[in-house]
Amino acid sequence: MTTTTVPHTRYSRLNINRIGLWLFILSESGIFIALLAVRFYLEGTSRPEALNQTLGLIITAILLLSSLTAYRAETAIAQGDQAGFLRNTLATLILGLVFLAGVGIEWSQAFREFPPQSGFGRVFFAMTGMHAFHVLTGLILFGLLYFNGRRGAYSAESHWGVEAIVKYWHFVDVVWVFFYPALYLLS
Amino acid sequence: MKPILKGILWAVIGFTGGAGLLTLVRLALGMSLWDLEPAISVGYIFGLTGWLLGVGVWDYWARAWFGLPLKKFEANGLSRYFSFNLDHKVIGLQYLAVFFFMLLTGGLFAMLMRLELMRPGREFMDPAVYNQIMSLHGIFMIAVAVAVIIGSFGNYIVPLMIGADDMAFPRLNALSFWLTPLVPLLLLSSLFFGGWDSGWTAYAPLSVTNRTGQLFYNLAFMTLGLSSIVGAVNFLTTVLTKRAPGLTWGRLPIFVWSIIATAILSLLATNFIFVVLLLATLERIAGMAFFNPAGGGNPILYQHLFWFYSHPAVYVMALPGLGVVLEVIAHFSRKPLFAYKWAVAGFLGITALSFTVWAHHMFTTGMPESRTAFMFTTELISIPTGFIFLSALGTIWQGRLRLNTPMLFGLAVIVNFLIGGITGIFLADVPTDIQLQDTFWVVAHFHYTIVSTQIFGLVAAIYYWLPKFTGRMYSERLGKIHFWWMFVTFNTTFLPMFWLGLNGMNRRVAQYPAPLGDVNMWVSLNAFLLGASFAFFVVLIALAWVRGPRAVSNPWAARTLEWQTASPPPHDNFPREPKVVGAPYDYGVPDSTHAIVPAADSGND
């Protein structure tokens, strides 16, 4: 029997992975949407004066910057530039750690001003905590990237691991782009 | 067994490590050293990680991340089923085993409840114990209903149906399975910590102030949710990317569509239950009062978040079963599936609408007046659900119905789910819901919907695909006896519950007004007969599995792809890549074919 044109339906491994990652990110955003909903449901748009605005702004800038270095790490490896890849991965790692340290400082102040048991405190800690948890996993993954990258595990042709983790990192960043105004700027 | 023992060992190490770490942190912060619930929670996170790594993630997966060679993967024969196996067919049966066990245990709890409810007074158990058993029954069954068909038949059949060699992410698939044994384990261990008594819905503030057992419910449900999400990503990616050439969307078997719809629901909704249980856990262990008004929280917020997941979840429970039913009905009517596009639209329409109706569970909470809106969306959802009935009716009309056991169960779902659906309308209309909420009317409604779609659907699926995964046939005569036994006793058990609801019997009570005793006695007796039908079923299937006559590879003369390969299928499913050239259900269409599966040795590529 002759088969007429049969539409192509199969994807390459790389594209399969990409679709999986996007679906995962789509699902994960539910967590953050739910937390935003909790924030507005319980606390409306209120926000305490005691929030450290300067620090908030600084860590936001740092996180955004780390997205840039992550992006540069990905383009570097895509062009086979191992050194640039390692440099930018390391930079992302450090910026991420600084961000976490910033959150740590904020938390120690927040514990005094609006502890987790208080009205704003509970949403503040829940939101920043969940976000910081994602940053932390991202950093562990970047650590792994760096570790493997030094062994030359990635190349211009094959670097799905890098792509995935960088995409995830951008996602974590985008979440903060919504969380930051929701926590710091509204009133 | 070795991987499991290793998993347990690593889990214990992880748990101890996690709890120890927490103690160190508490020491550093100058807090009291020991607090049970935080220790369990943190320990569990590490224990869970240890379990997964130990059972196989480390050896067969994670080592690669550290540049280490993977362990070679060898298990064969029966021991495959006790190891981190990547074959979707093995995983499908693993799912079936775990959730069938949960079904029987949950059923056993139901039997205990019915024993207590035989008479109005306090009979065998303390009301507190009754509440715990009732809660366990609820959550066990919800877990079964959320996962059993999609987990077992979704895994086993979908890749075959779409002509793929496996799922898109075999290792993620194994991971999502190996999360599930923890669910019954956690739920049963809650009994050592006082159980929990807040029902499967676990409304706050009760659930943030009761005993430690509640924490195990939180952890178990979150674990199940994690597994659903991972599974949903996998199913969607598989169907999107691994269909055989020629398998366009319009040619997809309807069961695959039902799994797509289910996976979309799980993917988008599950994280909401994750968040609400996380917040409830934080409220328990860190005093962050999200839901208890005593600390400034809002109990209605809990319900909004809970139902934003749990309403879509009831369709997660219904759709795979309805997919099985349409599948079976088409093959056994020997006719094309009637109004295929409408059935697909039904599945997708339900999926979309089910995100808009959640607050119909909250009509009596005194939430800010929005009941009209939710009443409207809820009533709309019967329209896409109706398409599925349309498709089923249109298919059997003028067919050549072969009334084998799977078909009988398929038809039973139509009748029973119709009763469940129409009685849902009474709950959707606010004036009637005000009276019916929290009565046995609701209990009857949801047994008619869940048990019909998911459990009858499961039974139909087991009969239908048994020859596929065992290569053996069940006894048609015993199957028919089982059908009538289960169909009749199901109805005699649950139909009177509507009457009970109308006559003032509320849910979740161990003791009730004396005049309702007779009907409850009748219900209990029939429930025992219904329970016995499950025992009969288990025996029947076990007999067929080990001693049944050999089945031909396509005993139903069905056209879909899973029947076009050996039974049980070889490791890579098809000897060579199949090609799809037509619609799946074109029975009676002259010269039509759904797919061509080249034999192993037909020429070279």
Added chain:
Amino acid sequence: MKRHLLYAGLLWIILTAIGEYAAFNAKFFTAGAAAEAVIVDDAFRLLMLLGTPVFTFVLAGLVYSVLAFRARSESIEDGPPIRSSRTVTWLWLVITSGLAIFIFFNPGVKGLNELNANPNADLVVQVQARKWAWKLTYPEYNVTIEDASELVLPVNRRVKFEITSADVIHAFWVPAFRMKIDAMPGQTNVLYITPNQLSASSQNDFNLRVQCAELCGTGHARMRAQVRVVEQSEFEAWLAGQ
């Protein structure tokens, strides 16, 4: 084909006739004891009347098909390749949508409006639920009853219940009044009820009871109080005795 349609239609009509007859005449609930109960009872009956033809339609189609179209021989034979029918599908869509929207308005919106219509009351009763008892307060009379074993109400007076909870969620439900609302901690919910049947003093109608209707822990099942509806004079005498 025509013949099949005719027979199946006939079966549908017969089943529907039986069903509607039952729906018209059956007593679904035990006797109502409040003016508002009528709204619920009517809504219920209307839904029964509308749901019956839907139910019998599917049932008739199914039963008739099983009887008339079952394969007679062992050999497998295919049916006619009917893929769909434009008329049937669109008719189905229009009818089911019409029905769904109809029941949204009636009894849905209509009943809800009737229930919300009259915010005036002759008497206020405050109800506070806690694990596992009811506290009743008649603020206009300065009467408070802890751990109430009965709720006493005057007949034919519109009562406004102000309901709240001291701990977890409970629900205030009197089956014979067909009225229910949650007792939410941190929030006061209101419910209007006009009892219109005197409760016979000799017997206890078990549906004339306040029943907690939201799971609240161990004592949930027994969190009940008998309701006693009496003449205004008797009510006042009772109040005076408290």
